[in-house]
Every structure is written in structure tokens, then in C-alpha cells.
Amino acid sequence: MKKKERQQKIIDEVSINRRVNSSFLSEKLEVSEDTIRRDIKELDDRGLLTKVHGGAISTIQKLYHYNEDVIYNRENKVRIALKAITLLEDGMVIIMSGGTTNLILAKLLPKKLKATIYTYSLPIAMQLTEHPLIETIFIGGKIHRSSMVTTGIDVIQYLSNLRANLCFIGVSALSLEQGITDEGYEVSLIKKAMISASQHTVYLATYNKLNSILNYDVCGFNDIGTVVTDFEPKAPELKAYKNAGLNLV
Amino acid sequence: MKKKERQQKIIDEVSINRRVNSSFLSEKLEVSEDTIRRDIKELDDRGLLTKVHGGAISTIQKLYHYNEDVIYNRENKVRIALKAITLLEDGMVIIMSGGTTNLILAKLLPKKLKATIYTYSLPIAMQLTEHPLIETIFIGGKIHRSSMVTTGIDVIQYLSNLRANLCFIGVSALSLEQGITDEGYEVSLIKKAMISASQHTVYLATYNKLNSILNYDVCGFNDIGTVVTDFEPKAPELKAYKNAGLNLV
DNA sequence: TAAATGTATGCAAAATATTGCATGTTTTGA
DNA sequence: TCAAAACATGCAATATTTTGCATACATTTA
Numbered sequence: 001m002k003k004k005e006r007q008q009k010i011i012d013e014v015s016i017n018r019r020v021n022s023s024f025l026s027e028k029l030e031v032s033e034d035t036i037r038r039d040i041k042e043l044d045d046r047g048l049l050t051k052v053h054g055g056a057i058s059t060i061q062k063l064y065h066y067n068e069d070v071i072y073n074r075e076n077k078v079r080i081a082l083k084a085i086t087l088l089e090d091g092m093v094i095i096m097s098g099g100t101t102n103l104i105l106a107k108l109l110p111k112k113l114k115a116t117i118y119t120y121s122l123p124i125a126m127q128l129t130e131h132p133l134i135e136t137i138f139i140g141g142k143i144h145r146s147s148m149v150t151t152g153i154d155v156i157q158y159l160s161n162l163r164a165n166l167c168f169i170g171v172s173a174l175s176l177e178q179g180i181t182d183e184g185y186e187v188s189l190i191k192k193a194m195i196s197a198s199q200h201t202v203y204l205a206t207y208n209k210l211n212s213i214l215n216y217d218v219c220g221f222n223d224i225g226t227v228v229t230d231f232e233p234k235a236p237e238l239k240a241y242k243n244a245g246l247n248l249v
Numbered sequence: 250m251k252k253k254e255r256q257q258k259i260i261d262e263v264s265i266n267r268r269v270n271s272s273f274l275s276e277k278l279e280v281s282e283d284t285i286r287r288d289i290k291e292l293d294d295r296g297l298l299t300k301v302h303g304g305a306i307s308t309i310q311k312l313y314h315y316n317e318d319v320i321y322n323r324e325n326k327v328r329i330a331l332k333a334i335t336l337l338e339d340g341m342v343i344i345m346s347g348g349t350t351n352l353i354l355a356k357l358l359p360k361k362l363k364a365t366i367y368t369y370s371l372p373i374a375m376q377l378t379e380h381p382l383i384e385t386i387f388i389g390g391k392i393h394r395s396s397m398v399t400t401g402i403d404v405i406q407y408l409s410n411l412r413a414n415l416c417f418i419g420v421s422a423l424s425l426e427q428g429i430t431d432e433g434y435e436v437s438l439i440k441k442a443m444i445s446a447s448q449h450t451v452y453l454a455t456y457n458k459l460n461s462i463l464n465y466d467v468c469g470f471n472d473i474g475t476v477v478t479d480f481e482p483k484a485p486e487l488k489a490y491k492n493a494g495l496n497l498v
Numbered sequence: 499t500a501a502a503t504g505t506a507t508g509c510a511a512a513a514t515a516t517t518g519c520a521t522g523t524t525t526t527g528a
Numbered sequence: 529t530c531a532a533a534a535c536a537t538g539c540a541a542t543a544t545t546t547t548g549c550a551t552a553c554a555t556t557t558a
Contacts, residue, residue, distance in 0.1 A: 002544090003515090003516070003517095003544095008323075008324075012321060012322070015321050016321075021534095022534080022535095023533090023534090031517075031518085032517070032518050032519080033534085033535090034517075034518065034519080034535090034536090035516080035517060035518075037534085037535070037536085038516085038517085048319075053524095053525065053526075053533095053534065053535085054525095054526090054533085054534065055534095061316060061319040062316065062319070063315050063316060063319055063320075063349075063352075063372060063397075064313050064314070064315045064316075064372055064375065065313070065314070065315075065316065066312050066313045066314075067310060067311065067312060067313070067314065070310045070311070070312050071312075100312075120389075122371055122374055122375050122378075122387070123312060123313055123375075125371055125392060126313065126371050126372075126375070126397065128392070129371075129392060129394045129395075129397055132394070135391065136391070136392040137389070137390065137391050137392065138371070138387065138389045138390065138391075138392055138399055139389045140369075140386070140387045140388045140389025140390070140399070140403075140407065141386065141387065141389070142384065142385070142386050143374060143377070143378060143385040143386065143387055145378045145381070146378075148312075148375065148378055150387055150389070154389075158389065251514085252514090252545090252546070271504080271505095272503095272504090280547075280548085281547070281548050281549080282504085282505095282548095283505090283506095283547075283548065283549085284546080284547060284548075286504090286505070286506090287546085287547085302503095302504065302505085302554095302555070302556075303503085303504065303556095
């Protein structure tokens, strides 16, 4: 029996029973206890089980995990997310759009927060399953491959019947002239539906989204409520926005 | 220089430049081009870069990836999934339940298969986004944390309006007396709805699900259509099932 | 289309990894 | 506290993997 095969059997054994000891495995798999110990050590290093005195115990494994290194401008998004979290209270009903800023927000939500969250983004929904007190409702529809969100009439219709306290919208582009715009027609409609379903809307925008205009309107400048961004409050680029009456956090 | 170290250097090189060719790497790392090619092939298999004629190019990193090592009895499930795939044809409308066997099936689906797939499992939906020709529709609802599927009246209602060619159901328990049963009430209702929405139903069952009974009925023994399992066709344990008229693949 | 360049595969030598034992140390639990 | 069990480590025999070469095949490009 090869090493790989043997290690797989150890993993199986550990996942069936909560715990397994080296002497038992040594006998069952017909190798010395030293070999078993070395296997267990290696599997522990790979995070597949936990080595204990006498054998190994199972570790709760995540089926899916996401690679944060892939996210562009991650540091700034973390700062935005942390600011956005201060706006939350227990018991809120929240709608979240897609995008990596909202994904980071989902990850950073306090574990003790009680809330009901509606989303149509697969990664965000996955992330929210790790929060024990958050009830997550996924809004179904046709999946858009690259952005991993659902779109279509089903989503808009569902949102039209919803009442939420707050929604978090990832901003694609923000300008003084056009307000918030998006590059996709479908997404712009969904975001509009989110806005009208919520008492308050919070826009999450990294600084590189400022002063740009895309093809589809989401929200005119005068209707924008709160924008959370990662610019220094005194940065000159923000002055014009503040002067125009925007509530920047 | 060890293999691992060398492969890391190849990855580094590819991520700095967009592309690197084998002859350059052969000279720089002082090994034959054959070795470089073998390294590149292996790294490609692991998804860390993309092999092309003449060398390798960088691959877009996935935001989410799942850990196959976590899946119990993975080898058997792969065999079941491969058998199940032979039942598919282009243009089919398919419903998939949750579970790791279906997840593996989703992963192994031929990249050239054209199909429309309905699912209520987040991991399966994520997996399906990697198939360019598959249109995926996610059935929304309240998310059940540990199994990462949606449940509730919304799901059942949605399924009741659906007509599909085929559905794949992960089996929790199968017995001669009770047929297919499940441990959750909600899940059993959803599976029943899937069955009545589909022309044909395919049950995926690893051998350890045989001869067990759980609390909620999914499908009586006489109504079971096709079961795909990983037992040897001549195994004595299957005899009773075959004698009772079950179509085992 | 032909030459040049890149690729796949089998093979044997060399490199590397695995394993069980011997030895001494640490941990456990009565 | 002390004996028994579990553990870590070095080592040599053994098993496996890696590697470059030779050969034949495929792809590119001038």
C-alpha cells in the first residue's frame, strides 16, 4: 500500500470516528507506529487533521475557501468594510450587492451580530454561512458566470417585494455629474431595486471609482445618501463632493 | 536544487512576466527542457499556471477554490460521477441536489457539454460557473448553514413550476423495505419536488448508503428508477436489490 | 511544404523519499 | 511519583521518484 493511499485511509478513519489512535492504525494498515506518527504529523501540517498524544482527532474542514490575494486593492477595501460595519445594529434586515468590497465586508462582520441578510452573490452567501447568528436568504436567478451573481427578472421581482433597513451597494463609478453609474444594464436595474427596497442605502466606493462615469444610471447625485470611502477626509479630491452635499464617512 | 524549489521559481517567473518559455527556464534553472516540461505539466494539472506550446503562461487565479481532500470517500464518488456523466446529452435540462457526490459530478462535467442546470446548492453553483457552456439557475431561499443549500417553501414552489429532463439526487439512505429516505424533513420535501419535476431521476449512492433507513421518505422502493453506485456489479450485497428489480448502473 | 522547434514516451541511472529499528526523551494516568 | 505508553530522532536498507537521453511524433513558421 502506498503512502498516499494509507494517508487517505487515516483521514477516512478520523472522519468516521471522532478520534483514532496510532496503535490501532498501525495494526490495521500493517505499518509501524512510527510510520503512522509520521503520516499524522504530515496530515496535521497540511491541516487535514489534528495530531494529539496517542493519535489524531478530526478537524472541521472548510469545503471552500477563498484566496484573498486575488482581491485588488484589498487593504483599502478592508478599511471601507470596517467603517461600514459601524453602521450596523442587531436585528437589522440588510441587502448586499456583489463585488469584492462587499465580500470582505461579509467576512469581517462581527461574529456576534444578529441580522437577516439578503444577497444574490454566491461568494458572499458562502461567506455568510460562517456567521452563526446571521440568517442568509439567497435571491435566486440565472447565474452570471464571471461575477458569480444572479441576475434577471426573478431577482428584480423578488427585491420589489422586500423591505429592508439597509442596503450595501458596491459602487462601480461615482461622479459629480451623473452620480452613481454601472457598466451593466442588468446590474443597474438590480441596484435600483435594492435602493427602493431599503430605508437607507450605503455605497461602498474605493477611491479609484471617483470621477468616473459608466453607461447605466444607478442613482442620481442628489439622491445619494451615505458613501463609505477610503480617502483621507481632508483629501482635496473629496472637497468637491463634500461641497456638493455628499455624506462621506 | 530540489523539485519543489524549482517549481516555485517557475511560478514566480510566470507571475512576473506574463509568459515564459521552456528553453529559457532550462538554461536558468540548469535542468533539461524535458524536466521543465514535466514541471509545467504538473503545475498546470494543479491549476497554478497554463501550459502552452513553448512554455507556460499565467492563469487567472480563482477567488474561491474547494478542498477535495475534505471529501469523504472521494475516490468512490469520482467513479459514480463518471458513470453518471455517461447519461448526459447536449441540450438537457437538469436539476441537481446538494451533497459532495453531486459536487464532484459538477466538477467533472465535460467542458463541452451544453446544458441548463438548476441547483439549490451554493458549492455546486460555484463549481458550475467554471463550465462555459452550462447555463446555471440558482433556486433561491433561506440558506442552511452547514449543508450550504437553500431550503424552504420558496425552493419547493419554484421546483413545482419546473419541467426538467433529468435530476440527480444524492442518496442519504437506501433500503429494500423503505426505498430512499433522508434525515431531514425539508430536504426530503425538496427531493420529492425534484423527482416530480423531472422526466427521469438518477440516484447517486455510495455503497455505505445501502441497507440504511432514515426518518423521512423520499421515494418508495418500487418507484426508484436508476441508481448509480460504486459496488462491483457482481457483489453479493447488490443481489437482493437487483432481484427486487432495481436498475443499477 | 520543409526545416526548425517543440512535445510525448520508454528507459535506465541517479537522486530522493520512505520505512522500521534502535536509542533516548517526554507524556500520561493510576 | 513511577511505570507504561507514546514520542522524537538518527540511521541504513529499501522503495519510489526524478531526470536526461534517445527516439518518434506534432506543431509552427518561413
